[in-house]
Amino acid sequence: MMTEKHFRSNIQIAIEKVRAENPMAPSITNTVTQDFVANAQLAVGGSAAMIYLPDEGELMAKLARAVYINVGTLMPFYAETISRTLRALEKNKTPFVLDPVAIGMGNLRAELLLQMKTFKPTIIRGNASEIIALAKLWNLHEEEGGEVRGVDSTETVDKAAHSALALAQYTGGTVAVSGENDLITNGNVMIYSLGGSKLFSKITGSGCALGGVMAVYLTVASPIIAAFTATAMFNCAGTRAAEKAPTPASFKLNFIDELYKISAADVASSEFAVFNAE
Amino acid sequence: MMTEKHFRSNIQIAIEKVRAENPMAPSITNTVTQDFVANAQLAVGGSAAMIYLPDEGELMAKLARAVYINVGTLMPFYAETISRTLRALEKNKTPFVLDPVAIGMGNLRAELLLQMKTFKPTIIRGNASEIIALAKLWNLHEEEGGEVRGVDSTETVDKAAHSALALAQYTGGTVAVSGENDLITNGNVMIYSLGGSKLFSKITGSGCALGGVMAVYLTVASPIIAAFTATAMFNCAGTRAAEKAPTPASFKLNFIDELYKISAADVASSEFAVFNAE
Amino acid sequence: MMTEKHFRSNIQIAIEKVRAENPMAPSITNTVTQDFVANAQLAVGGSAAMIYLPDEGELMAKLARAVYINVGTLMPFYAETISRTLRALEKNKTPFVLDPVAIGMGNLRAELLLQMKTFKPTIIRGNASEIIALAKLWNLHEEEGGEVRGVDSTETVDKAAHSALALAQYTGGTVAVSGENDLITNGNVMIYSLGGSKLFSKITGSGCALGGVMAVYLTVASPIIAAFTATAMFNCAGTRAAEKAPTPASFKLNFIDELYKISAADVASSEFAVFNAE
Numbered sequence: 158m159m160t161e162k163h164f165r166s167n168i169q170i171a172i173e174k175v176r177a178e179n180p181m182a183p184s185i186t187n188t189v190t191q192d193f194v195a196n197a198q199l200a201v202g203g204s205a206a207m208i209y210l211p212d213e214g215e216l217m218a219k220l221a222r223a224v225y226i227n228v229g230t231l232m233p234f235y236a237e238t239i240s241r242t243l244r245a246l247e248k249n250k251t252p253f254v255l256d257p258v259a260i261g262m263g264n265l266r267a268e269l270l271l272q273m274k275t276f277k278p279t280i281i282r283g284n285a286s287e288i289i290a291l292a293k294l295w296n297l298h299e300e301e302g303g304e305v306r307g308v309d310s311t312e313t314v315d316k317a318a319h320s321a322l323a324l325a326q327y328t329g330g331t332v333a334v335s336g337e338n339d340l341i342t343n344g345n346v347m348i349y350s351l352g353g354s355k356l357f358s359k360i361t362g363s364g365c366a367l368g369g370v371m372a373v374y375l376t377v378a379s380p381i382i383a384a385f386t387a388t389a390m391f392n393c394a395g396t397r398a399a400e401k402a403p404t405p406a407s408f409k410l411n412f413i414d415e416l417y418k419i420s421a422a423d424v425a426s427s428e429f430a431v432f433n434a435e
Numbered sequence: 436m437m438t439e440k441h442f443r444s445n446i447q448i449a450i451e452k453v454r455a456e457n458p459m460a461p462s463i464t465n466t467v468t469q470d471f472v473a474n475a476q477l478a479v480g481g482s483a484a485m486i487y488l489p490d491e492g493e494l495m496a497k498l499a500r501a502v503y504i505n506v507g508t509l510m511p512f513y514a515e516t517i518s519r520t521l522r523a524l525e526k527n528k529t530p531f532v533l534d535p536v537a538i539g540m541g542n543l544r545a546e547l548l549l550q551m552k553t554f555k556p557t558i559i560r561g562n563a564s565e566i567i568a569l570a571k572l573w574n575l576h577e578e579e580g581g582e583v584r585g586v587d588s589t590e591t592v593d594k595a596a597h598s599a600l601a602l603a604q605y606t607g608g609t610v611a612v613s614g615e616n617d618l619i620t621n622g623n624v625m626i627y628s629l630g631g632s633k634l635f636s637k638i639t640g641s642g643c644a645l646g647g648v649m650a651v652y653l654t655v656a657s658p659i660i661a662a663f664t665a666t667a668m669f670n671c672a673g674t675r676a677a678e679k680a681p682t683p684a685s686f687k688l689n690f691i692d693e694l695y696k697i698s699a700a701d702v703a704s705s706e707f708a709v710f711n712a713e
Numbered sequence: 714m715m716t717e718k719h720f721r722s723n724i725q726i727a728i729e730k731v732r733a734e735n736p737m738a739p740s741i742t743n744t745v746t747q748d749f750v751a752n753a754q755l756a757v758g759g760s761a762a763m764i765y766l767p768d769e770g771e772l773m774a775k776l777a778r779a780v781y782i783n784v785g786t787l788m789p790f791y792a793e794t795i796s797r798t799l800r801a802l803e804k805n806k807t808p809f810v811l812d813p814v815a816i817g818m819g820n821l822r823a824e825l826l827l828q829m830k831t832f833k834p835t836i837i838r839g840n841a842s843e844i845i846a847l848a849k850l851w852n853l854h855e856e857e858g859g860e861v862r863g864v865d866s867t868e869t870v871d872k873a874a875h876s877a878l879a880l881a882q883y884t885g886g887t888v889a890v891s892g893e894n895d896l897i898t899n900g901n902v903m904i905y906s907l908g909g910s911k912l913f914s915k916i917t918g919s920g921c922a923l924g925g926v927m928a929v930y931l932t933v934a935s936p937i938i939a940a941f942t943a944t945a946m947f948n949c950a951g952t953r954a955a956e957k958a959p960t961p962a963s964f965k966l967n968f969i970d971e972l973y974k975i976s977a978a979d980v981a982s983s984e985f986a987v988f989n990a991e
Binding site for chain 2: 737744747748751752755756760761762763764765766768769772788790965966967968969970973974
């Protein structure tokens with residue numbers, strides 16, 4: 158059974174390891190928020206590299222210790238890039254984070270997200286609507302809701318809990334549902350991480366940046382610790398940033414600064430609740 | 436006849452409606468300023484989604500209440516994406532904002548902008564050079580000037596007034612010319628919106644962000660009100676940001692924050708001049 | 714022999730000319746840092762335009778006084794765009810800056826960078842690993858090291874000095890190696906520019922922005938003056954920004970503001986060391 162204490166100590170270790178090792182977590186991600194993703198990855202002590210070409214995806218799957226895949230703004234050549242990268246990730250047993258942004262929009266996105274099922278993403282991160290929609294697409298759980306409106310969620314985190322559990326039990330990895338209180342589950346333990354700020358919804362890309370930072374922690378920690386560490390980090394830094402700045406652009410600036418400044422101990426002592434399945 | 440009072444009350448309504456309804460205005464736009472466009476759209480209370488693929492353009496044309504098309508950084512597949520999106524916009528009677536960025540540069544841009552003529556954009560937003568060049572390209576008005584230097588204007592707003600009128604009379608929509616004093620016309624009434632800051636020319640993407648925010652207001656208001664509300668909003672927020680920060684990066688940050696903070700009443704009472712054609 | 718005094722006076726002239734003439738330096742560059750590149754170019758007084766299509770590259774090679782090419786995030790169509798732009802640059806004798814980002818990653822990047830050898834880039838700017846790897850790829854100098862880790866350098870500037878000299882002697886242009894102390898050489902004189910900040914490694918794109926700003930100065934100055942002016946500018950502005958802000962996002966904001974504010978005289982009197990070959 159994973160205890161609160163276990164989590165606190167492992168969060169602290171993950172944060173310190175990344176700051177010491179400066180690990181690279183390459184991304185195939187959308188063009189809108191690349192800058193934010195990269196700067197968030199750098200702020201926590203990691204390193205970033207964004208790519209578009211199939212052979213570069215294969216190379217990264219071989220060289221990197223974890224990869225971030227976000228299907229936000231697909232272009233035609235992503236069909237080959239993502240497919241070949243997925244096969245290379247599997248072949249090299251490289252863990253990866255999937256961000257099923259805007260699931261439900263368009264044929265290529267549907268095809269790629271269906272394909273992902275076979276490859277069992279190590280971490281799946283999305284908002285409640287996306288998690289519900291992915292569990293449905295993979296025929297794992299049929300929940301009400303999951304109508305995605307572009308990149309926004311129309312559902313609460315609680316509504317997505319069963320879908321998240323079903324996805325995690327299927328992949329054997331971890332699923333993180335972002336929202337007011339964030340839910341992280343490996344299909345067994347369920348963690349609710351508190352904090353953050355409503356201002357996250359007033360800036361673009363905080364979900365993408367969170368996924369990218371999860372990939373950074375995945376280079377040094379288990380899926381559940383990586384997903385949880387990144388989430389706790391964002392919640393702590395978000396809370397502090399919102400205290401300093403009640404407006405979106407200043408909030409975003411302070412948020413990146415806080416990611417850089419915050420002590421591992423402070424994140425490790427942040428507020429969360431752990432539930433273990435019987 | 437549209438009076439000053441009419442405009443003031445409708446600006447206020449448009450701003451409040453967007454803040455209440457959080458409408459999404461998807462974009463096909465350039466890669467350079469996507470982040471700024473999206474964050475400006477979010478700051479005024481809207482929601483953003485950027486896309487590249489033809490079937491996603493068609494879907495957005497069907498689902499969204501207004502779309503933003505900016506031809507800034509064309510890639511090869513834009514030929515199909517923009518063509519198919521235009522047809523879907525027409526079929527679904529969805530209004531859209533056209534930003535003819537860098538008109539005159541390259542074959543694909545020329546082809547797409549020529550094609551646009553048939554589809555009569557609901558709002559056309561550009562700098563003076565772009566508006567003059569578009570009226571010429573569409574054989575509506577032949578004005579001196581309109582040589583576009585990349586993304587910069589080499590002409591003043593006044594020089595583009597006849598081109599703007601000709602375009603608006605042809606489309607039956609609204610044309611907005613950005614510059615020191617901004618001109619907005621529906622081919623009948625002409626509005627000059629004052630304010631803003633010269634610092635807008637020292638940051639990249641303020642024109643794109645303005646076009647994107649016009650699309651947000653177009654989800655809840657008529658073309659002329661939408662174009663005018665966005666312009667007045669930018670002028671008020673720009674003036675306030677420049678008072679707080681005389682340097683470009685701080686100005687941009689304050690500008691986004693002001694878009695978020697500024698009261699609808701303050702924007703509605705901003706300085707402008709209305710002229711009705713006989 | 715180029716003296717310190719010679720450099721100080723030419724730096725000042727270059728900075729003032731750009732601020733007076735607002736020259737455009739178009740880019741073919743990566744999608745991650747386009748916004749930063751463009752805003753840095755604007756902050757120093759230049760103008761920006763980013764492009765993807767082959768005929769636009771050809772047009773820019775003809776119209777612009779200098780072009781920036783950064784191979785950071787290649788997409789399939791870059792093969793044709795970069796090849797045709799290189800031929801047009803040569804035909805029009807337009808100088809250009811090459812940024813061999815992530816050299817060693819993938820086939821297209823290798824092909825394009827090999828192709829560049831024939832076209833002798835006017836300025837080559839990279840970190841130490843990239844410069845070592847490029848000299849190796851072009852069979853000009855075989856140095857230990859040059860294993861590139863994504864976009865990060867794993868070598869010091871000093872280790873790349875011989876590679877930089879070999880490249881500059883081959884191209885007849887200038888080579889700039891970014892690092893703790895920056896090295897600029899035209900194959901004869903070697904300049905070390907001091908200052909800057911370690912925070913540059915905690916934000917994404919400072920190298921790209923530096924390359925873009927070199928292209929801006931290349932519109933008004935010789936290759937060595939252009940490369941050196943941009944470097945000295947970044948070092949001065951970086952030092953000042955770091956004094957104001959010890960965290961990455963605030964540092965980046967202050968850095969752009971300082972690029973805009975700093976006086977030409979202050980940059981011209983910055984710390985550097987010049988060595989002339991016998």
